[in-house]
């Protein structure tokens with residue numbers, strides 16, 4: 001569903017190599033966890049998948065569409081939650097959600113049902129009529145998440161979605177994301193929380209200094225490293241400098 | 242003092258974006274080289290305007306000199322300058338005192354409220370010197386040269402110019418500080434402040450006009466005779482509306498030394514008094530108006546299913562969604578509103594006031610009407626120019642992309658083609674331009690009262706021209722969008738693109754003017770020349786709009 005082939009990207013005119021010859025496949029219906037130390041290149045990779053950054057080399061294919069050649073088709077089936085929820089402060093939560101519904105073309109019936117559900121789960125019903133400016137950090141994150149679920153996209157790409165959420169909200173979010181995948185959707189997300197990655201993900205990848213150092217199911221990662229240890233252990237071992 | 246000095250210095254630097262506009266940087270970066278011809282051309286097109294202005298001053302001086310009443314030129318210049326300061330002052334004062342983010346940094350510093358406010362006052366004052374320079378200085382200089390005035394004149398004129406903005410600005414400051422204090426009790430502060438200041442502004446100016454009207458509504462022959470008989474009759478009748486302009490005239494071109502001194506005492510004394518009053522008021526009221534400005538009026542009420550459904554739309558409609566988003570964000574961000582939409586109404590209002598300066602049938606509107614009926618072609622073009630300037634010489638189109646700032650990522654991930662997004666933005670900017678055109682048309686209609694056919698033709702020319710100007714502004718912003726701001730001021734007020742677009746617009750007008758002149762010289766009939774001009778405008782507009790859409794498709798993927 002998401003395919004990266006030999007993707008490279010550097011910043012500052014080639015001086016900082018953020019992603020280095022990365023090849024990765026995410027299958028349909030999969031929850032895919034993307035791990036790596038700070039500065040490993042996770043955000044950079046994610047931005048290339050959703051079309052925010054242009055790869056220096058290599059191709060990114062989402063749902064069969066090359067994101068550079070057929071960007072609109074790829075975008076129509078993808079939604080994205082960035083690591084910092086920068087959204088239109090002057091719109092109300094509801095206006096923002098409706099904007100997303102308008103640009104993705106969601107029917108009124110679906111809009112109503114999905115928004116109601118999201119608001120209820122995240123306890124945002126009373127805030128949705130106020131400007132986003134007045135939301136707390138976590139509330140902003142939740143509204144972006146509800147917006148990302150609104151078009152019922154085939155592919156969801158999330159950058160550290162748990163950061164800033166309280167325990168209950170994080171729990172609800174995991175459930176929502178699982179439901180999304182049970183409905184046939186694909187999920188790609190980066191995280192620093194090993195426990196979540198271990199429990200939630202069907203498959204995982206670990207990158208380090210822009211290069212892929214491991215990919216596979218939890219069982220595969222264990223057997224390849226000849227250990228019965230936790231993901232945390234494997235992660236620490238693989239990302240030693 | 243040194244702390245205060247550095248405060249003012251920093252404020253000035255920020256205001257003029259000195260760290261933003263680095264000529265050497267432009268020369269080094271090849272990509273920005275296209276700005277140079279634009280700046281030159283834009284500046285050059287101010288030349289003819291200045292030329293005509295100087296010519297008018299000379300002519301009027303020539304008329305008045307035989308009766309010894311030429312000092313009325315000074316009165317008119319001071320009066321016009323002060324009206325300008327008053328109107329622009331509202332906008333400068335509100336945005337600097339209350340809507341600038343630097344207050345969040347300044348307020349916690351160990352500075353007295355009066356110091357913070359005075360530093361802002363200093364910045365606004367410098368802005369005002371620049372705003373009125375083109376209006377007032379040519380008169381002061383021409384007058385001095387034509388009269389062969391001595392050193393005393395130049396000294397007095399310089400002093401008067403330096404103090405000229407103080408009275409109206411301090412008056413505006415007092416009104417706004419008071420208004421803010423009151424507005425802070427309410428929940429919809431943003432709206433109240435803007436609406437309130439518009440009402441105050443209209444009321445204050447309306448009062449002036451009404452005073453002036455009742456003073457000289459229908460000039461009976463006797464009164465006119467009296468005006469001509471005394472050596473300062475004109476000065477008095479014009480200055481009656483606003484005594485400071487009278488005092489200023491007496492200082493600069495007064496008859497006796499005694500009268501000059503008395504006027505100087507009044508003029509400078511009044512300035513000092515108002516300023517001190519403002520500082521005193523600031524100490525008490527300034528921060529009181531500030532507290533809680535950022536908070537919004539959150540009615541925390543859950544929406545029922547019905548209400549929710551009522552606010553949702555259906556299906557895919559990207560252009561409309563982008564248009565609505567632009568409209569809402571612009572109208573709800575005070576700094577954007579002040580710089581974009583409000584200035585669209587400001588220029589026509591300013592004109593209306595100027596046009597009604599003078600009394601009875603001899604006011605500027607009357608003169609314009611007389612000129613216009615003699616030359617309908619010119620009056621169509623001048624009216625169209627005025628409408629286009631009112632609608633387009635603002636930061637709306639030239640900040641269309643910059644305004645998105647940190648939220649631009651959304652525009653890159655949504656499944657809407659850049660071309661459709663540009664269409665939505667264009668519709669918004671064009672709607673603002675049309676608002677300006679309508680406001681200008683209304684003002685022309687009620688002051689100069691030209692024939693309906695002239696109005697219709699002018700509106701058509703400006704509506705078509707506005708398409709080109711809007712596209713031009715948007716393309717400039719798209720070429721170098723400023724997206725990494727945290728303070729919305731940066732996106733529009735301190736955005737170099739806005740200045741570049743204004744220069745480009747001036748260049749556009751300049752080129753059209755040259756073309757019209759050329760067609761006239763080539764012996765083309767007026768009707769044919771007008772037709773050629775209109776056809777050309779249409780082609781330019783259609784072309785620039787299509788270019789804008791193509792440019793959006795090209796640029797969006799490049800912006801990271």
Ligand SMILES: Nc1ncnc2c1ncn2[C@@H]1O[C@H](COP(=O)(O)OP(=O)(O)OP(=O)(O)O)[C@@H](O)[C@H]1O
Nearest residue numbers: 011012016018036037038039040041042043044045
């Ligand atoms: N805009 C930028 N300009 C220059 N270098 C950048 C930029 N963004 C990221 N980098 C560099 O690219 C590398 C990868 O950064 P990236 O943000 O992708 O890491 P990450 O894996 O998301 O890290 P984190 O876990 O801290 O979010 C880092 O070395 C970083 O310094």
Ligand SMILES: [Mg+2]
Nearest residue numbers: 042043044083
């Ligand atoms: Mg990151």
